[in-house]
Amino acid sequence: MKTKYLLLFFLVSVLTSSAQELALAKQDGKFGYITKKGEWKIKPSFKVAKSFSGDLAEAMNDKKQWGFINREGDWVIEPTFDKTKEFNSGIAVVLKDKNWIYINTKGEQVLTNISSDKIYDFNDGFALVREGDYVGFINTEGKTVIAPKFQKAFNFENGYAKVLENDKWGLSDKTGNYYVKTEYDGISNVYNGQVVANKGETYGLIINGTFKEVPGAQKIWDFSINGENTYAKKDDKIGFIDNKGNWIVQPTYDKVRAFVNGMAPVMKDKKWGYINTSGEVVIPLEYRDAEIFSEDGLAPVKIDKLWGFINTKGEMVIEDNYDITAGGFSIFQKNNQKGFYDGLARVKDKKSWVYINTKGEVLNNISFENLELFK
Numbered sequence: 326m327k328t329k330y331l332l333l334f335f336l337v338s339v340l341t342s343s344a345q346e347l348a349l350a351k352q353d354g355k356f357g358y359i360t361k362k363g364e365w366k367i368k369p370s371f372k373v374a375k376s377f378s379g380d381l382a383e384a385m386n387d388k389k390q391w392g393f394i395n396r397e398g399d400w401v402i403e404p405t406f407d408k409t410k411e412f413n414s415g416i417a418v419v420l421k422d423k424n425w426i427y428i429n430t431k432g433e434q435v436l437t438n439i440s441s442d443k444i445y446d447f448n449d450g451f452a453l454v455r456e457g458d459y460v461g462f463i464n465t466e467g468k469t470v471i472a473p474k475f476q477k478a479f480n481f482e483n484g485y486a487k488v489l490e491n492d493k494w495g496l497s498d499k500t501g502n503y504y505v506k507t508e509y510d511g512i513s514n515v516y517n518g519q520v521v522a523n524k525g526e527t528y529g530l531i532i533n534g535t536f537k538e539v540p541g542a543q544k545i546w547d548f549s550i551n552g553e554n555t556y557a558k559k560d561d562k563i564g565f566i567d568n569k570g571n572w573i574v575q576p577t578y579d580k581v582r583a584f585v586n587g588m589a590p591v592m593k594d595k596k597w598g599y600i601n602t603s604g605e606v607v608i609p610l611e612y613r614d615a616e617i618f619s620e621d622g623l624a625p626v627k628i629d630k631l632w633g634f635i636n637t638k639g640e641m642v643i644e645d646n647y648d649i650t651a652g653g654f655s656i657f658q659k660n661n662q663k664g665f666y667d668g669l670a671r672v673k674d675k676k677s678w679v680y681i682n683t684k685g686e687v688l689n690n691i692s693f694e695n696l697e698l699f700k
Contacts, residue, residue: 345360345366345396346361346700347360347699348361348376348671348680348700349374349377350369350693350695350697351369351693351694351695351696352694353369354694355369355370355372356370356384357370357371357374357398358374358382358398361669362689363680363688363690363691364689366396366398367394368398370398371385372385372387374394376700377396378411378412378700380395380396381394381395381430382394383409383410383411384400385404386404388404390406390407391404391408392409392432393409401430401432402428402430405421406419406420407420407422407423408420413446413449414449414465415430415447416435416436418446425444427439427444435467438467439454439463439467440456441455441456442455442456443455447465448481449480451463451486453478455473457473458476459473459475459476460473462481462499470500471500471501472501474490475489475497476491477489478497479514481499482514483514483515484498485497485498485504485514487514489507491507494509494510494512494522496515496520505531505534508524513547514549516549517549517551518552519568521546526543528544529542529570530568532568532569537570538570539557539572542557542559542566543557543558543559543561544557544558550585551585552568554566554567554584554602556581556582556589557572558576559572562578562579563576564578565581565584573602574600574602574604578592579594580592582616584617586622586637587601588600588607588618588637589602590615590616590624592610596613597613598611598615599615608635609639612627612628613628614626614627615627617664619665619666619670620666621664621665621668623664623670625664625670626641626645628645631647632672633647634664634665643684648673649672665683666698666699668682669688669699671696674687677693677694678692678694679691679692679693679696680696
């Protein structure tokens with residue numbers, strides 16, 4: 326019995342270890358990976374590297390060749406490629422001898438009989454294929470699941486793909502059946518069960534398969550942050566609608582961002598603050614910029630040139646000493662959750678990048694030349 330418990334503990338430990346999230350970091354000109362304790366899990370030894378996708382990450386050796394490492398920092402696919410793309414659905418696209426090919430997680434070439442004018446990345450178990458002017462989808466076995474018949478198509482997201490047919494947009498499921506028929510001039514992905522679409526200048530929601538116009542709407546943003554409400558433009562001002570298409574906050578603002586936990590950033594006369602779902606101002610419009618609240622109950626706000634963090638009472642709990650975006654990177658890209666995520670936020674302190682906790686303390690008191698999100 327004791328042996329069984331030890332074996333179970335070992336298996337749990339292995340699974341936990343393999344699932345440990347790591348953040349790509351650069352120090353002294355080399356890339357490595359840190360843990361959420363701010364400690365090096367993989368010491369900086371790579372000329373160039375990228376964030377993990379699953380249990381593999383792309384990395385370059387000193388000869389400028391690309392391969393893949395595991396979460397221990399070991400090469401599992403030797404660096405023999407000119408270029409690589411991240412693994413998804415167990416398959417990656419790589420450039421070898423001037424040809425783009427598919428490989429599996431062992432580094433073996435697969436799907437060599439695919440008939441396509443271009444090689445596309447896999448996403449959620451499917452990849453686009455092109456024949457002339459039309460695209461369709463294959464699965465990870467290389468079988469055609471949707472024959473090329475669309476003018477354009479995007480990767481599957483939340484089970485559905487945006488497709489263009491006869492110059493009209495719709496949504497296809499993974500079997501090729503239409504979730505939304507191709508009869509719209511624009512359409513969103515399915516987010517939290519909601520779909521936004523437009524017919525010409527008429528914008529609305531698709532509810533139970535039927536298009537419902539939102540009167541006067543010039544534009545409607547998608548429901549990717551939450552499924553209860555989103556923002557929309559009318560008469561060149563922005564307000565909020567619910568998922569039935571009813572206005573819940575009249576369009577009076579110049580800019581807004583999504584509701585999270587009942588509060589949304591709004592801007593009028595170049596000043597940002599926060600409202601509740603009844604449209605009442607709960608944090609005065611006094612900031613140069615403001616972002617949505619995170620699940621940790623903090624939101625980034627900009628007072629002058631730099632950013633700090635406030636709580637839901639509008640109290641400044643982390644002073645405005647930071648930049649939060651630079652070089653195309655942002656702390657605002659994790660599961661649609663902006664600012665803090667799991668108690669940590671990635672910020673720029675002068676010329677260095679650091680992680681801070683909700684008390685404003687720098688993780689492990691260590692800074693980096695570059696720093697990515699935990700994956």
